[in-house]
Amino acid sequence: MRIVTLLGVLVLCAATTVPARAAVSVRGTVVLPSALRAPPERSASFWPRIENGILPIAPPPVSPMSEVVVVLEGGPTTTSSWAGNVVMEIVGADLSPRVLPVLVGTTVEFKNTDRLTYTLYSPDNASFFAKEETPPGKSRKIKFLTPSVVLLRVDEFPHMEGAILVMQSPLYARPEDNGHFKIEGVSEGHYKLRVFLRGNLVYEQSVDVGRVSLEVPVKVPAPSRRTE
């Protein structure tokens, strides 16, 4: 009896102590070079921007980290899709958010909430994202079915730039303003961690994900030239 009880206890312990094949998280911190921490001076005017001489320059209202996306690619084949809608607002001669990661099958609604008419288009995907005027108060919806990076431009305002990252896997994250990111549900396997800034790939490294969570430091090198 004691032996049977002992075996039962052992089996129970074994069943409880041997974990099942579970997903872990990949965490890390994205560190941008100083050149990319603030939006660059976009237009080549007669004069460069000049500090006012009274107060120090304030941080930008829109953090550059809001334009960063960290993506894990590879590993066990994990495909996912989502048939929902995501809104990208056009306001104040700007896109909000400027970078939008979505799963395959997502429909993005470009909503013009400004008083001006904007002509949004994708220079690299003119076939399905051609130039089309979006009057004030109107929207333009486009469903993305192929994994890709779609860059966005506005015809009247060259400074208005955005990107939509269409991905098959939900293993992506948008860092916080301090650069921390966390990707949940990562299965064990070999991955490639890629960092996109305003739709441009700025960092890539291999990551072997085990049974425990992984801390990955991401230090984006300074670009040799402007990412724009």
Next chain:
Amino acid sequence: MYLTKVWLFVLSFALAGALALALLVPRPAVRELEREESLRLGHVQHAAQLLLKVDARAKMDYASHLAADAFLAGALEETARGASDRALHQTALERLRVFNERLKLAFLVVLDTHGRVLARVTESGEGDAHAYGDSMAGFPVVADALRGYRGEDAFAIGSKLYRVAASPVVSRARDRYVGALVIGMEAGGELAKRMHESLDADVAFFLRGRLIAASASTPALSALPDLLARHAEEAQKNGRTGALALESGHQRFWAMATPIAGEAAQQDAYYVLLLPRTEGTGLGGFLSATTGEDLKSAFPWALVAVVAILALVSAMVLLWYESEGPLGRLRDETARLAAGEMSRIDDRLLRGRFAALARSINAALDRWGRAASGPIAVGEPAPTRAAQTPARERGERSERIERIERGERAERGERIDRPDREPSRPRVQAETPIPAGFDLPMAAGEAAPLAAPRGAAASSRRATPAGGLPQFRLDGGPDPDLDKTDINPPSRDRRPAALAELPSTLPQLDAIPLEPPMALPLPPPRRDREQRPAVGPGTPPLGLPELPPVPGRGLAPPPPAAAGGAPPPLPEGRPESRSAPRQPTALGLGVADFLGAQPLQPSAAAPGSGVSPAGLGGGARELDLAATTLPSTTRPEDFADKTLVQPPSNDLVSQTVREGGGSARELESYYRKIYQDFVDLKRKCGEPTENVTYEKFVAKLKDNREQLIRKFGCKSVRFQVYVKDGRAALKATPVRE
């Protein structure tokens, strides 16, 4: 007219060269001018950039100055605290209106810390009330201003282009940013005019390929969008285009496009500077740009006049020298000729075509005179210059021949009678031309009816028996003359028209080969000769139709002999070739000598003598006819001592004709006779005859005969012995028919 033509050529080339220079000279200047204008346009563009840059800085300073306004700062502070926005909007709006009444800007906008419009004032005031709350945070210059930067930019909104400056608004406590102020000025016609006044160049603004404003309205602007599209890459790469040639109708410009600095540059916003291209490029422009002042002040009119006068004088001198002068002399000569002061025109006084004209006149005079005095041979050549040989010169030669003849007669024991010269003979001798070919005997009295022109009457006694057959001189005897035999054709201008097709020169004959005496190979008898029957006195030559009588030619009755049985007239002078005016030619020379040396008996040319005249053909017919007019016996004593040229007697002619062709035996006898005549004549001339062997002589004759037959396709060759410069000589005459 040669020099005049050369002068005209020179003038033509000079004119063409001047025209080429006139067209060519402006081109380097045009290139230099275009380069200078391009450089000037570049300088203008640089000045325009500086002007716009200074203006941009001035706007930044304006914005900074306005952003320091306490009313605006206070309103924005209250807005940041979440106070009543509408009241603050009205406060800020009123303040901006005060500013813009003085500044006349396109717009002034006050933004809160989020980039939303608190108040906006535009030049037109349209929509200002509804702009409250609109966001402008997306504009980089606004975003920078909200962070604390002062900057400037250029916007393209709709179809308008704005130059914008922004400045942060700092709280009155200077402890934080409470917003930003943005001012804008339209880049349109006003700016273009101000730039035009400063730059002295037209300015035009283009946005997305469309003209939005310009300092001046010109049709050439319509061509600029295409030009900009073609040079957009160059403009983006270099910051500006080069100087672009722009033409529209009569307007020609240099254009230089520069992208407008700022965000608008990415929207194909350009300002274009236009400079008119300088007129007066090229010859047409140069002439159109020339004014009266250019022709008045310090223009070298004297040099131009001197050059023109020199050219004119040169042309006139050449014309006088080559045309007017000879024409005047010809006119004088013809006037004297018409007045009877002279019988012929002295063509030596003339040159070129006028000399040819004089010779033609002389030839016509001779022909007319001959037509009036006796038969005329068709195709008779023009009189030669020998006719104009001074009588003294011809007399010297005649004296030499006369001495030979007297010596011969003295050897025969004959009495040498020097007949008295007729008074008119020297005149006739001096003016009698020597025709080509054989001379026809003519009584001396026949010249009397042709006193005017006398030369023509005298020259008319000559005729060409062979109808213009070429006669060639065989200069020199066998030794040494025979070894240097050459055949010279008559000069082309002296030959009759019928001979114009014949070559003017003949190849030099080789020296006579020295062959041992042997029987000469006789040429095979020609078929036509063999088939010819004997020719009687009234029978025409075989193979030829009987010629009808030709008036004025050979069928005319012979002129009557002078009363008292006077000897036939004595032609004087020797023909001279043009190339060698002092050299006697074979034209008519030597026949009298030959006749004098060996008088021919009429029996020699009697019909049925066994010598066939078939070898002479038509040429021989005239000779036969002429022969009927000769006296039966011709003696050297009948000739005066001045006689130089004697027309052959009919017997001689007939005999010569017969001897020119015939069978081998006849040829042999003919050669022997020529040899004998030649040796006799050399003795008369006092020349040695030891080296003149019959074999060498005959070989030379055969060789020459074959060459002439081969050269001219004649059927026979006639040889004659005559005296040349006091020496015995031979001449060969091809007989064509």
